[in-house]
Amino acid sequence: MNTLLSLATRNNVLLTMAEFLDIEREAIISINKKDLNAYKGDDISMLDRLKVDDAKVDEMIAAAKHLASQEDPIGVERFSFKHDNGMQVYNKTASFGTILIIYESRPDVTVEAAGIAFKSGNKILLKGGKESLKSNLKIVELWHQALQQHNAATNWVEYLQFNRTETQAFLEKPTQKVDLIVPRGGERLIAFVKKHATCPVIISGRGNxxxxxxxxxxxxxxxxxxxxxxxxxxxxxxxxxxxxxxxxxxxxxxxxxxxxxxxxxxxxxxxxxxxxxxxxxxxxxxxxxxxxxxxxxxxxxxxxxxxxxxxxxxxxxxxxxxxxxxxxxxxxxxxxxxxxxxxxxxxxxxxxxTDGGQLGLGGELAISTDKLHQRGPIGLQHLVTNKWYVHGNGQIR
The missing domain is CATH 3.40.309.10 (Aldehyde Dehydrogenase; Chain A, domain 2)
Incomplete structure (x- = not known):
């Protein structure tokens, strides 16, 4: 189990990640060209989402910096109550634990979605599409360097290099605890995840x-x-x-x-x-x-x-x-x-x-078309659950 990192450590990792993205800009773009050249499909929207250029790297850097500047979404008091017997009761926001993000094509998700999950105290498992594998692995390597620089475990951000069969096996019988799954992509991907997942799934990505x-x-x-x-x-x-x-x-x-x-x-x-x-x-x-x-x-x-x-x-x-x-x-x-x-x-x-950045959230993990637990863009402040804190001095019922 990963113990919650301090806010300062989480912010410093994000700021270092922004620096590394800038330093490694040329390498990221050139590795992404290999992914683009290897893509043999005819899905124009997939190709559009796959491409990383200077503007896209700038967006990734801006996302990481913005996340570092935002308030801590963990431990926010949502409700308080003083019991007749003297107990003090609070309800506060808490991280989910481990979040699995399954997505197609977009290497920028490897920065933005992972950053939102990380800042909100969650361990992230990333399962990107095979079409963006080289780009994603390069970005995850930078995450690991940023985490190491601040003495944080690299397993806060983990990349699952699974094929379809391995993904199905993991969904049905995870080899580690997963608290929430967010599939970002087409209807086939969403249907696949819903069919095989054994924990809550937030549906995202369908427009029309x-x-x-x-x-x-x-x-x-x-x-x-x-x-x-x-x-x-x-x-x-x-x-x-x-x-x-x-x-x-x-x-x-x-x-x-x-x-x-x-x-x-x-x-x-x-x-x-x-x-x-x-x-x-x-x-x-x-x-x-x-x-x-x-x-x-x-x-x-x-x-x-x-x-x-x-x-x-x-x-x-x-x-x-x-x-x-x-x-x-x-x-x-x-x-x-x-x-x-x-x-x-x-x-x-x-x-x-309809976009987290445009609607004032600074970024988004996904855009949910589900009604539980958050609808529309899921920002930093939504990627939390809650927990009851009860302080007493010997009260019994």
Missing amino acids: NFVFVHKAADVAIAIDIIINGKSKISACNAVDKVLIDESLPNKKEFINQLISKLTAAKIKVLGDEKIAENHQLEQISSNEIWFEEFLDYKIVIGEIASNVAAIAMINKYAGGHSSVIITKNEEEAKFFMENVDTAAVYHNASTRF
């Missing part, structure tokens, strides 16, 4: 986000938000579906403008029956497509009768991640935001802001 253009929308805002929602197709906060109020004034003109902007951005546009017929678009083959997360240069536009119908459609088909209403009507926005069942709801703003 919707924008509803209400009849009282500012159409210029609507176009900007939809285009921005497709600016990074590999992100789970990308937009895949657009619902347009059938009572929108100048609807045909707006849809034509939207289609031409999307087409110019090389996004393939599909329509439901009405939209496809009225705007010479390819029609969706079945309603099943409304369930799909694309992670691709593709979007579906449909017509909808009302705010109530839009909410019902989103609650049926969306991934539980993010949804938007574009409207100048505050009451309609409030009704939408209260009734749509997604982790983040937006009024006249882009889904691309």
